Amino acid sequence: MKRRSPSVHDDDSRLFREAIGDVRPMVAAEVVPERPRPAPVPAMRDADEAAVAADSMLFDYDPADLEVGEELSYLRDGYPPKLLKQLKRGQFSIQADVDLHQMNAAAAQLTIGEFLAECHRDGIRCVRIIHGKGLRSKAAGPVLKGLTDKLLRRRDDVVAFASARPMQGGTGAVVVLLKA
Template sequence: MADYEDNDDESRLFLDAVKDARPLKPSRLDQHPLPTPKPKPVPRQLLRDERQALADSLSDGYIPAHELESGEELLYLRDGHSPDILSKLRRGHWVVQAAIDLHGLVSDEARMYVAEFLAHCKKRGIRCVRIIHGKGLSSRNREPVLKHKLRNWLMQKDEVIAYAQARPQEGGSGAVIVLLKA
């Protein structure tokens, strides 16, 4: 019972303390809430331009000044780099950090996919990648169309130091291992 009496005393004290108080006038903020912030604009044209620049960075008509090729095996080493890099790459010295598969893609799709993949790897600091291009068993004339195009595309990219045909357990003649700049 004593608890109820204490509450009554406290209520009376409170009411006595606020008897001369007047309610506040409503402020402008109460009447009109703040507008929600507008979302940041999406630079659609910039994104389209960057995508087109990626597509334009790889050409099917590129004819390399020189390349190392032994039969059907793909080998390439950019000028100014040690031949040891190529032998280490062929032996699997570097760990493959990322890979893509071009199976089922037409040439233009594959070119864009490779360009975007290499740009992504460059941003993430990835050094060694595998690109599976296929052996061409499903294509017309049973020849690897993307294999030869990929060779030219990779030579056009400054971030590519070297590439070599993958070892048999990594895809053999249907894949290439690429070493990128740090």
């Protein structure tokens, strides 16, 4: 039996119990704290990008087909030609770039895929890829330039690309406009 404080009289205690009625103890509910939800990760897109990287190592183009000074240019179907003209004139601000110098084709391909995926995640819309002019490629022609051209044409997130303006690298770099 519980001891009562001396200030509570038996009459007061009885009146209180009558007023309240039957009481049953509460069972404490288990409270599970809410964990913050993780940021969504486009797992399928990343897997697709990895598959494209492996597939594109099967070179179905001859790098010698591209001349050292040849300008690259591409506009995805469904977009106005004015967009490509603006890109060639340098009317878009380059927000990020990557340099492929000293890389072999496999490393460059992986770097391009990772770079564009990162830009897409960060909401970057206009980028520059520096592939070089292929001056040391000997008879094979500009390997990284051809690889860059091929990879960019295959990507759904690429709206347009064009060789950079002379002060941005000229035919040794390409400016790429990505989907928003």
